[in-house]
Each structure stands twice: as C-alpha cells, then as structure tokens.
Amino acid sequence: MAEIGPNTRLRVSPFYEATIGEGVTAFSPYNNMLMPVSFGDADAEYNRLMNGVSQWDVSVERQVEIIGPDAARLVQLLSVRDLSKIEVGKGKYVPMCDHRGVLINDPVVLKHEDGRFWLSIGDNNILMWARAIAAERGLDVNICEPDVSPMAIQGPKAEDVVASVFGDWVRALKYFWFAPAEINGIPLIIQRSGYSKQGGFEIYLRDGTRGIDLWNIIKEAGEPWGIGPGNPSPIERIESGLLSYGGDTDDQTNPFEVRLGKYVDLDLDDEVVGIQALRQIKAEGVKRQQVGIVFDNPECRPGHAIWYAVQQGDRGVGHMTCGAWSPRAGAMIGFGLVHTDLTVGDEVDVVRGGYVDRARLCELPFF
Incomplete structure (x- = not known):
C-alpha cells in the first residue's frame, strides 16, 4: 500500500x-x-x-497569533466585521476579504487580552497574509503560529x-x-x-x-x-447550513453571496482591507446567492466531482458546490451558488457526470 x-x-x-x-x-x-x-x-x-x-x-x-501595540488595529484591518467591542475571553466569527472584496477566510477571532489575539483559521495561508498587511501598514506587531x-x-x-x-x-x-x-x-x-x-x-x-x-x-x-x-x-x-470556505466559495465569491452579509459592517474605516470594494459590490447589486438544493429522486447519491453545473432549461444558472445524502431529509441535498434571479421553490437541473437530475431550490439551513 x-x-x-x-x-x-x-x-x-x-x-x-x-x-x-x-x-x-x-x-x-x-x-x-x-x-x-x-x-x-x-x-x-x-x-x-x-x-x-x-x-x-x-x-x-x-492559530495565527498577533501580539503587540498595534494588534487590535491589524485584526480590524483584516476583518470586515466591527471588532471594536470584542471583549477579553470572547471569540467572533468574521469574514476576511482581499482588496477585491473576495472572501479569503472566515476565522474565529479570539481576544486573549488587550494586544493579543488569535485567528482560528480555515484552509489558507493567513499567517503570510497577516504579515504582509502588517508590513504594508507599518504596524508594530509580532505574528506567529503558536503551539x-x-x-x-x-x-x-x-x-x-x-x-x-x-x-x-x-x-x-x-x-x-x-x-x-x-x-x-x-x-x-x-x-x-x-x-x-x-x-x-x-x-x-x-x-x-x-x-x-x-x-x-x-x-x-x-x-x-x-x-x-x-x-x-x-x-x-450541509443539513445545518454551515459554510465551507474553499469548498462553497471560489476566487470571485464575496460575503454577500454566501449568507455572510450580516457579518459585514460597511461603515468601517476605509483602510479595512476589502471594505471599499464591498461597498461597491453592495451598491451595484449582488449577482449570486447561496441556496439549498433538494433532489427529487430519493435514490440519488453524491458523486465525486465538485461544482456541478445547475441549469434551467438550456441556461446555466450557477453551480452546486457540495452534496450529501441526508438521513433527516431522506434525500440528497446540497448548496447551490446561483443567479439572484432564481427564487426558493424554482425547479432546476443538476448536471452530474453526464447525468441530469431534477431538483428544487430551498432556503438554508435545511434544519
């Protein structure tokens, strides 16, 4: 082996x-x-x-540990959610974006004390990102991956x-x-x-x-x-509607598209990375939305491919980003990242490896 x-x-x-x-x-x-x-x-x-x-x-x-006089400043620059009132001993879930407003991580920020934070991260090199932004802004911090x-x-x-x-x-x-x-x-x-x-x-x-x-x-x-x-x-x-960064997102996904808008505070300082781009995205209108998908055929099982095409007739309307057979639903379910002109209850076709499966859109979470 x-x-x-x-x-x-x-x-x-x-x-x-x-x-x-x-x-x-x-x-x-x-x-x-x-x-x-x-x-x-x-x-x-x-x-x-x-x-x-x-x-x-x-x-x-x-964990990405950020320590120093400018630690709170850096953590806020990296987070599009307002952290000004975070207390010692508390964590907050935050979207983290690049300069385009594209989601690059969704860590939990833990405040251990004034001037000392952990970012409990998803799958991405946020240690390097944090160091780059700190150097770019000339901040007085020490950044490491602790034991x-x-x-x-x-x-x-x-x-x-x-x-x-x-x-x-x-x-x-x-x-x-x-x-x-x-x-x-x-x-x-x-x-x-x-x-x-x-x-x-x-x-x-x-x-x-x-x-x-x-x-x-x-x-x-x-x-x-x-x-x-x-x-x-x-x-x-999937049943609980939990986002998988990198699984349900691509290199264009912004927080509004994947139900994270409530964690975005658009009135933050202009210096927060991505906040100006997010204001523009919001003003122009979000183009995609994350919804649930339920397959009509209860015998359907998930395949091995990812990001299956979702269609209405001959028109491509998005992708199914994940899927699993749900014991509670008694059906195969998943998440769709689809055009915002679709609504809950719409019927769609999911193209999986040459097969076309009928499904309908629903709200998230499933349960």
Whole structure:
C-alpha cells in the first residue's frame, strides 16, 4: 500500500497516533496538515454526532497569533466585521476579504487580552497574509503560529463529557466564549464552539507533546456517554447550513453571496482591507446567492466531482458546490451558488457526470 510520508509540507497533529489507534481510515490535506476524515463507519460517526458525543482531531484549524501595540488595529484591518467591542475571553466569527472584496477566510477571532489575539483559521495561508498587511501598514506587531492544536468534542452529550473533566463551570460558557484550563499539567483553552450545530466545545491544546495524553483523558471520561472518534461531518454541516470556505466559495465569491452579509459592517474605516470594494459590490447589486438544493429522486447519491453545473432549461444558472445524502431529509441535498434571479421553490437541473437530475431550490439551513 502506498503511503504519504509526513514532512514539513504535510505535518501530522499531536493527536495523530491517537487517531491511528482509533482506526482512522482516511485523511485529507488541510493547512499543510493531515486531517482525519473517516474512521470507517460513516453511519456510526454521524449518529454519534447527532445523538451522543464525538471526538475530533481538528488540529488543522491553525492559530495565527498577533501580539503587540498595534494588534487590535491589524485584526480590524483584516476583518470586515466591527471588532471594536470584542471583549477579553470572547471569540467572533468574521469574514476576511482581499482588496477585491473576495472572501479569503472566515476565522474565529479570539481576544486573549488587550494586544493579543488569535485567528482560528480555515484552509489558507493567513499567517503570510497577516504579515504582509502588517508590513504594508507599518504596524508594530509580532505574528506567529503558536503551539496550539484544537480538539473538538461535539454532540448533544458533549457538555456532560467536558464538564465531567473540567467541572460544571464550563456549562456557563456562552457560544464562542473561552477560558484557560489545565488537566494533569496540560495547558489548555476551552471554548464553546465547533463546526457543527449539535453543540460542543473546542479544547485548544497548548503543548504539542501532550496530544495523546489529552486524547486519552477525554476518551476515558466520555466512555459513559458512548464517546467515539469522528470528524467534521459533511452531512451534518450541509443539513445545518454551515459554510465551507474553499469548498462553497471560489476566487470571485464575496460575503454577500454566501449568507455572510450580516457579518459585514460597511461603515468601517476605509483602510479595512476589502471594505471599499464591498461597498461597491453592495451598491451595484449582488449577482449570486447561496441556496439549498433538494433532489427529487430519493435514490440519488453524491458523486465525486465538485461544482456541478445547475441549469434551467438550456441556461446555466450557477453551480452546486457540495452534496450529501441526508438521513433527516431522506434525500440528497446540497448548496447551490446561483443567479439572484432564481427564487426558493424554482425547479432546476443538476448536471452530474453526464447525468441530469431534477431538483428544487430551498432556503438554508435545511434544519
């Protein structure tokens, strides 16, 4: 069997050996790392997330740490959402755009203290981007990737598991709020967050030598609740209407097209990267919109291609950017990035590898 040798271009996480022990069957590259994406039983992994508790290695969610007198200024220049009132101990989800107003990431910004922030990023080189903007503007900051690796505990029983380890104080954490913690000498940050709508926490490991220790502590604590390994579920995230940066976006996508307009504050300073372009896009009118797609034929299953063409008659009207068979919908569903002259309820054809499947447009999220 061919193997991929981890190296400086494709690193493994501190939880890598633990996931091997759990029987991981597939990885995907993400932020120059290997992300576990399957443990061999998709139904069991989905059911744990929906009904129990699931343990994920999401170390690929790298952190960009920004420290210094101009840290707050730089973080705001990188974010088209107003961060002037962000409090210590709180995170905020923010669209990040280039000078064209095109979405280049959608991180969570964590404010640790005045002059110290983390950007918990999606799959893109935001470390280089942040350094470039800081140098361009002559800002007094230090920017690095710290030794921080998140583990996610997700599902309706996640809170019970995390509270059993760290105490009932975690139950009081509001969404995106975080606090420092420690267990057996392992330094951590605990945040109520995660890439699902089933509830849970992300535990930021701050010592990469203790990954297996932390994994086993959580695994043992979760056994009474049936904890098991998993990963960010493509089915659940589609059902829940969660955006996948780089999956549901292309090199022209702006935040308004993918339901992120509520996170864009157009009255920010002109110096914020992309804000002037976004004002112009808004004034001229958004050309595309993200909607749900439901296939008429319940026997349809997702294929291996991405960005399937969506048509009305002979007219191309956009693309289907992701798809999965949904147990809750009893149908194949996905996201469409389509012309704004289409409306919910419209019937369309999705062209998949020579097949044409009938479908209809609907609102997001599905559930």
